[in-house]
Amino acid sequence: MAILGPTLIELGHLVHHGLDMMSWLFFTQAAYALLGASVAGIVLDRYDINRNLLLLCFLSMNSIFLAMIPMCRTLWLLILSTAAAGFCVGILDTATNVQLIAIHGKKVSPYLQALYFSYGFGAFVSPLIAEPFLSGTPHPDLGLPAAKRGNPLPYGGMGHRSHHHLSHRPTNHMRDAFNPGAEQYKSEVQVAYWIIAFAHLPVVIGLAYIVISDMWEEHKLKRAAATKAESSSEIPDTDIEGVTNKVHLDKETLTKPGLCDNPNKTQILCITFWTSFLVFLYDGMQGSYGGTFIHMQ
Numbered sequence: 001m002a003i004l005g006p007t008l009i010e011l012g013h014l015v016h017h018g019l020d021m022m023s024w025l026f027f028t029q030a031a032y033a034l035l036g037a038s039v040a041g042i043v044l045d046r047y048d049i050n051r052n053l054l055l056l057c058f059l060s061m062n063s064i065f066l067a068m069i070p071m072c073r074t075l076w077l078l079i080l081s082t083a084a085a086g087f088c089v090g091i092l093d094t095a096t097n098v099q100l101i102a103i104h105g106k107k108v109s110p111y112l113q114a115l116y117f118s119y120g121f122g123a124f125v126s127p128l129i130a131e132p133f134l135s136g137t138p139h140p141d142l143g144l145p146a147a148k149r150g151n152p153l154p155y156g157g158m159g160h161r162s163h164h165h166l167s168h169r170p171t172n173h174m175r176d177a178f179n180p181g182a183e184q185y186k187s188e189v190q191v192a193y194w195i196i197a198f199a200h201l202p203v204v205i206g207l208a209y210i211v212i213s214d215m216w217e218e219h220k221l222k223r224a225a226a227t228k229a230e231s232s233s234e235i236p237d238t239d240i241e242g243v244t245n246k247v248h249l250d251k252e253t254l255t256k257p258g259l260c261d262n263p264n265k266t267q268i269l270c271i272t273f274w275t276s277f278l279v280f281l282y283d284g285m286q287g288s289y290g291g292t293f294i295h296m297q
Helices: 008-015 024-046 051-071 075-107 109-133 172-178 189-198 201-230 237-254 265-296
Strands: none
Touching: 008 051, 008 075, 008 189, 024 051, 024 075, 051 075, 051 189, 051 201, 075 109, 109 189
16 A cells, blocks of 8 residues: 555545545545554454465455445545555455464564565555656645645645635636646556556465365364274274364464453553554554655655
């Protein structure tokens, strides 16, 4: 979702709104990413589900919602698409970390470092992909460049009644000079979103292969168990009792204690709350204020 910042004004052109309304996309994306991460943590902790299948589903959905974002022509539809993409990102973030820890255990450190390096690399590359498809045309309500304007900027969009005084709005000849007109304006920003959505495809194919392989192995194990059950009459009762006890012990071993059963639950809750609060403040200010401030300049 690092592509959202560089393409904010382009999306504003498409839905006819200025920065004061378009900046809600940052909040929506971050809020629903937090919600998705929280939901994924609860689901993965309480239910024994196929994590690879979960990753496959939400990665596919994320690519679809990314491709839909530049196709929206109303602000609320754009916000809903951004919220859905943010929710998928939150699910993927938590599920990926949990899956890496489940696979590698105590040796997970380099793999987590590689994962977060990939996050940073994607955030670096996304604006570079978007740059060739940006029109560079300022929003009509932005008026003259900073060096030539004398009045405060009205950040309300064309479809939004701003509380600023009318004298702060650009005149008609200013609009004509900086806005090619709704009927003449053509944006290619959707190509950048489609490229990034298409970049999900190799990972989706790899996850699909892993999921299908796991399902096939499980099917073969079930067939082998069924074949063994047919010949169970030839197995002595002592062996059957030993297998039953082992299965019972394995189930008890796999039963995970909940947070309420943990003697350090107060400490865990405090650390979780304060870490989440600090990350929420830092990422929120960095994403929302930073992205909007750059466009204001």
